[in-house]
Amino acid sequence: MSAVQPPQAAPLWNHTPESLKAELDAVLASARSKLDAIVSLPPSERTFAALAELEATLSSRGEPLTFYQNVSTDGELRDASEKAENALKEFGIEREMRVDLFEVLKDASTRTGPLSGDSEDARFVEKVLLEGKRAGLELPEEQRKELELLKKELSRLCVTFQKNYGQEKGKIAFSVEELEGVPPPVVSGYAKREDDAKCELTFRPPDIMPLFKYAKNPETRRKAWEAYESRVAVNEEIFDSVLAIRRKIADLLGYDSWADYVTEVKMVKSAQGVHDFISDVESKLLPVGKRDREQLLALKEEEEGADSTEFYMWDWFYYDRLYVERTLDLDDALVKEYFPVEVVVPTIMKVYETMLGVEFVPLSNDVDKGDVWHPDVQRFALWDSRGDGFLGYAYLDLYPREAKFPHAAVWSLVPGFTRSDGSRSYPVCAMVANLAKSTPDRPALMTHASVVTFFHEMGHVFHNILSKTKYSRFDGTSVANDFVEAPSKMLENWCWVPSVLEKMSSHYKTKEPLPSELIEKIVKSRYVNVGMSMLRQLFLAKYDITVHTAKEPENYTKLWNRIREDTSLVKGPAIDAPGQAAFAHLMGGYEAGYYGYTYSSVFAADMFRTVFAKDPLSPQAGRLYREEILRPGGSRDEMDSLKAFLGRPPNAEAFLEQLLGAPQ
Numbered sequence: 001m002s003a004v005q006p007p008q009a010a011p012l013w014n015h016t017p018e019s020l021k022a023e024l025d026a027v028l029a030s031a032r033s034k035l036d037a038i039v040s041l042p043p044s045e046r047t048f049a050a051l052a053e054l055e056a057t058l059s060s061r062g063e064p065l066t067f068y069q070n071v072s073t074d075g076e077l078r079d080a081s082e083k084a085e086n087a088l089k090e091f092g093i094e095r096e097m098r099v100d101l102f103e104v105l106k107d108a109s110t111r112t113g114p115l116s117g118d119s120e121d122a123r124f125v126e127k128v129l130l131e132g133k134r135a136g137l138e139l140p141e142e143q144r145k146e147l148e149l150l151k152k153e154l155s156r157l158c159v160t161f162q163k164n165y166g167q168e169k170g171k172i173a174f175s176v177e178e179l180e181g182v183p184p185p186v187v188s189g190y191a192k193r194e195d196d197a198k199c200e201l202t203f204r205p206p207d208i209m210p211l212f213k214y215a216k217n218p219e220t221r222r223k224a225w226e227a228y229e230s231r232v233a234v235n236e237e238i239f240d241s242v243l244a245i246r247r248k249i250a251d252l253l254g255y256d257s258w259a260d261y262v263t264e265v266k267m268v269k270s271a272q273g274v275h276d277f278i279s280d281v282e283s284k285l286l287p288v289g290k291r292d293r294e295q296l297l298a299l300k301e302e303e304e305g306a307d308s309t310e311f312y313m314w315d316w317f318y319y320d321r322l323y324v325e326r327t328l329d330l331d332d333a334l335v336k337e338y339f340p341v342e343v344v345v346p347t348i349m350k351v352y353e354t355m356l357g358v359e360f361v362p363l364s365n366d367v368d369k370g371d372v373w374h375p376d377v378q379r380f381a382l383w384d385s386r387g388d389g390f391l392g393y394a395y396l397d398l399y400p401r402e403a404k405f406p407h408a409a410v411w412s413l414v415p416g417f418t419r420s421d422g423s424r425s426y427p428v429c430a431m432v433a434n435l436a437k438s439t440p441d442r443p444a445l446m447t448h449a450s451v452v453t454f455f456h457e458m459g460h461v462f463h464n465i466l467s468k469t470k471y472s473r474f475d476g477t478s479v480a481n482d483f484v485e486a487p488s489k490m491l492e493n494w495c496w497v498p499s500v501l502e503k504m505s506s507h508y509k510t511k512e513p514l515p516s517e518l519i520e521k522i523v524k525s526r527y528v529n530v531g532m533s534m535l536r537q538l539f540l541a542k543y544d545i546t547v548h549t550a551k552e553p554e555n556y557t558k559l560w561n562r563i564r565e566d567t568s569l570v571k572g573p574a575i576d577a578p579g580q581a582a583f584a585h586l587m588g589g590y591e592a593g594y595y596g597y598t599y600s601s602v603f604a605a606d607m608f609r610t611v612f613a614k615d616p617l618s619p620q621a622g623r624l625y626r627e628e629i630l631r632p633g634g635s636r637d638e639m640d641s642l643k644a645f646l647g648r649p650p651n652a653e654a655f656l657e658q659l660l661g662a663p664q
Contacts, residue, residue, distance in 0.1 A: 006381050006390045008426045010363070011064050011414065014370030017080040020065055024084045027061045028091055039100045046108040048125060049420060051101075056472035059415045060425065062088045067413060070166060070405040070432060071373050071397055078403065082163050089155040097148045102132040120470045120635040127473070130265070136253050147252050154245045161238045161587040167403045168582075170231045173198040174211075174220055181216035183333050189439040203231045204400050205407065206436040212317035213332065218304065221314035222573070229313075229577035236578040239556060242587065243547055259548040259592035266482045266593070267638055274545045274595045281598060282538050282567070288531030288660060293569045296529070299323055312571050313564075316536075320529050327528070330521040332447060338505040338514045339451055341398070341435055341444040347504035348455055351494065355622035356462060357386045360394075374401070382465055392416065392465045395430035399437050399444075408433040408453050410460035415472035427476060429464040431457050443508055448522060451504070452495045459488030466626050467633035474635040481589070482596035483638040487629055489597075489604035490612075496526050497616050530659055532569060534598070539567040541595040543580070548592040556580055603642060605654035610646050 015023070031054060038050045066088060068074075068081035095101070109125050132138075136147045175198050179187055190199035190207065201207040201224075208228060215221050246258040255261040259271035268274055293311055296319045301308040303322070311319075324330045349360050361381045365372045372379055376399050382391040400406075409432055416427035433454065438444045446454070464476035477484050494500045498519045505514040514522070543563045547556060557578045564579075565571050572579075580586075585594055607629075611621050628645040642650045 004383075004390075006393075006426075007424075008390070010371070010379065010381075010393050011428060012370035013064075013373040015065070015068065015077065015080075017074075017076045020068070020077065020080045020084060023061070024065055024087060027058065027065075028087065031058055031091065031095075035095060035098065035101060039098070039104050041104070043107060043111065046104055046111060048105065048108055048121075048128065051105065051128065052124065052417075052471050052473075053420055056415065056417050056419075056425065058088070059412075059472050063411070063413050067411055067430070068373065069163065070411070071430075073374065073401065073403070075403070078167070082159060086156055086159050089159070090152050093148060093151040093155065096131060096135040097137070097144060097151075099137050099144070102135075102137040105129065105132065120474065123635060124471050124473070134253065134261070134264070139252070143252055147249065150245050150249050150252075154242060154249070157238050157242050157245070158587040161235050161242070162584060164235050164238075165232050165582055165584045165587075166405050168203065168232050168406070169402065170203050170227070171200050172203075172224060172227045173200045174224075175199070178217055178220045179211065179215055182210050182214045185439050185441045186210040186214075188441060189437075203228050203406075205434055206400060209317070212314065213321045215318070218312075218314065218318075221318060222312070225312075225314035226573045226575065226577055229573065229579045229582075232582045233578050235581035236557065239578075239580055239583075239586075240553065243550075243556070244553060246548065246591070247551070257549040257551075259545055262481075262548070262592040266480045266596075268482055268595070268599065271545065271549050271592065274541075274592070275549075277599060278538055278542055278545065278595060282535070282542075284656065285531050285534050285538070285659065289535045289569050290531070292529045292532040296320070296323060296532075299326065310571050311569065313573075316532070316570060320532075324525050324528055328521045328525055330518075330525055335514075335518065335522065336445045336447050337442075337509070338507050338518075339446040339448065340506065340508045341446055343506040344446050344451055344504050345396070345398070345454070348451075348458060351500060351504065351617065352458060352462060353385065355617050355619065356466065356626055357384060357619060357622065358391060358462075358466075359383045359385045373397075376401075390426060392427040392429070394428075394461050394465060396433075397430060398433045398435045400434040404434070405432050406434060408457050410457050410464070410477075412464050412476055412478075415475040415478075416464075416467055416469065417472040417475060418470045425472075427464050427467070429461055429476075431461055433457065445508060448495070452492050455495050456488045456492050459491040463487055463630055463633075466630040468631050469633045469635045471635070474633045476633050479634040480638050481593045482599045483603065484600070485597055486600035486603040486607070487625075489601050490607045492604075493608045493612070494616055496523050498523065500616060527658065534659060535568045536570075537598055539564050540583070540585075541598060542567055543583075544586060544590075544594040545592060547580075547586075602652045602655040603650050605658050606650045606652075607642075607645060609654040 034050065034054050066081055066085040069078045069085065072078050072081065105128055109129060136144055139147065173193055176187065179199060187199060190201055193200050201211065208224065211224050212221060250258045250261050253261060257271055259274065263270050263274060268277065296315070297308055297311055299319050299322060300311065300315060321332055353359055359382070361383060363371070363379045363381055365377060365379050367375055372395065374397065376397060378396040380394045382394055383389065384391055411430050411432070412427065413430055414425065414428035417425050419425060435446060435450060436444055460477055467476040469475050501519050501522065502513045506512070543560060546563065547559070557576045557580065560578070560580045561572045561576045590596070611624060612618065615621065624645060629641055632641050
């Protein structure tokens, strides 16, 4: 395929702050002009086609402009990108608050007549009209104006919160003695301060996680954790303000809470449904979590030589790792030696190629020509290896740098959709990660957890690339928020399959794959301390749904620490550190939706066991997955996609068996 020219050119990444603003101004001017044209159409010509075209154009031209803030090394360009996101969100609010447009669309719906209930056209009309009602367009004018102002302020605050989180530059320093236990290759990679020769760490995962997992001195871990939890304290007041505005908006729209407003359009349907789900899972996990805690406390007492009755957040990573090493004789640092980035990444891509029938074709990356936004970035054209032609473009931006988004995520940059002339717009997406870079002593290596994360995020890439919908609003991961993680969480299972582990491992010195006895230990480690691990997820979900159903404001920092201790069975610092100020999910579209990670895990477990467990690399199973889960995107009800894939309605049996270790 490498000699075949893709039918669509890749985006150019050569914006300056000035050209980005000019492009933004042109996009918004064109969009406003098209909206005015839509509402001025005579009744006989009113359809939904013009709105669909406008949505697609806004996404295709606007999303790349907002992406720079996550990856650019140019501070002025990041600022311009952030302003672009604010402007586009404000325009989105302006658009959704146009009563004249809503009336035109209602009229178009009446004139169109009944559509097939399961068609993508019918779903588009249904969603557009529901959005109008949820936007408050049936409210009196005075309340609509108040609502619009509140939404714009909410948008601005969320963007600022995310900027503070993504561009956090905090550091903490320790002496080599204080870092006792941290693997020497990691310590050698830390920056050294000139004045006192202390090692200086950022709060990015490659720096801070080895400290949490290996530093023997509990005081070192405590200091690091308190600083880590407080690293974005500047967001504490913003968090309070955002929740206050969300309560006002929910009240104006007639919802009991912001959570009820959000969940109305999700699979779970209501805030009470979220509470019930969390309560049910917590009741089943609590005995397992308490057992895990007792085991770890015993190990802590043995290690620290004291009567250990408390288990702290800064104990978790250290003793979880130590417990695995002691009980399974599994050394995480040794496992890491078998996962060099240069081997793992292309092998995982090859696994996806085999299973899903695709081909990655690497492209040249000249930064000066605008091929990519940074020299580290890899760019690929994706083709269907079964003859279905070009699929889209994918970018991998894998290594940390200052001011870059600090974790792992996938951005849809250009949606896939069908143009009005019947031709295709092909999707473009980017995975951003922060894998450890090479050190003077060894090449870049990945922990097994990083391998799992990479496999997961590649799942989102393929959800975007292999979706094929008529409308851009249904493309790829544009599904119900509590289903969006299910496909990728299902794909994490591949990282625990012995044959796949062997295939993607190669010791950085000997080039030998993981030996079978080490693979067996890795597989056994999957559900070690799973009770406490899952209770941590439920703490985050419970905090999220609690703050978004509360009727009155409270001290959200104290609430964060109280719910964590009550739910996840670990104590936090003596000071109430504002960990919620770094809970970026709640400002990035997951508010009242964090439960979705656990909720979607139920579907993920069922999907894997039912279709893939017998042969995870089966092309036939991969084809079914492409057709029934990825291809529809959000163009049909998620439950219908699950039923088509499973051959029946989903259930929680596989999920509970995984967590509790025995049939329920």
